[in-house]
Amino acid sequence: MTAIATETPARKSPFRRAALPRTLIYGGIILALSLLLAFFPTLFAPYDPGAFDYNALLKGPSLAHPFGTDxxxxxxxxxxxxxYTVNMQIAVFATIGPFIIGTLIGAWVGYAEGIVEAIFGRIVDAVVTFPFLVLVIAVVSVLGPGLGNMYFAIGVVGWVFYARLVAAEIKVQKRLDYADAGRVMGYTPTRIIFRHLLPNAITPAVVYWMTDMALAILLGSSLGYLGxxxxxxxAEWGVQIADGKNYMNTAWWISVFPGFAIVLTGLGFSLAGDGVAELLRVRR
Known part of the structure; x- marks a missing residue:
């Protein structure tokens, strides 16, 4: 008798099964470096950012000053x-409030529907009628310049977009069997929403939050540029760009390097958001 050779299926490596999307890896690297610079700027900055040196006015990039002087x-x-410290704070503080408030309101609106959904729809229509930046500028102009007022202005307007995302997903989830089972078992709406529906409906809001942080940096820099x-x-990128706007022909480095930092950090958040979306989509 001859033994019959059988091929055993190749076992997948656990590292291969746990492979992360490339966009998430690249975005994570950029964000990790950004956070490192934000938390420990004095380890990498050779000079005091507010120190004046009248013997080195408008000097171009050199070994002593890699990005030149202003x-x-x-x-x-x-x-x-x-x-990086200020702008990463803007990315978090300008979006965490709208994310939390919008998620909570969207969860209730999506579950309640009816008159609640109708009122919410009118609020959404009123907000999206005007450009987001115009509304934020209007609120900040009334309250006065400053980061605190900017956070408040973004929060007043920005929660609507998170609420709309969550409400739409909650409406889908509430019609599934597990939601019906919760109602049959006598669970309260609060328990059904926050323990069962919201964990399955929050994914689009999380992905949008990652991208929104990139937009918050761009918005914060724009408002800083406008004063x-x-x-x-x-030391904030928008303020630096504004400082160099009158010297673009003679000292381009004052505005170009802060602009490059904005683009690079925004790219990190965008890549990370795309990677999180792809990872969650595959797992689901």
């Missing part, structure tokens, strides 16, 4: 590094 002789590289966000002499 019109006050301040080291642009040090200011860009220290601005409505962070105020000079704070």
């Amino acid at each position: 019109s006050f002789g301040r080291d642009v590289f040090s200011r860009v590094i220290h601005a 409505l966000g962070a105020q000079p002499p704070t």
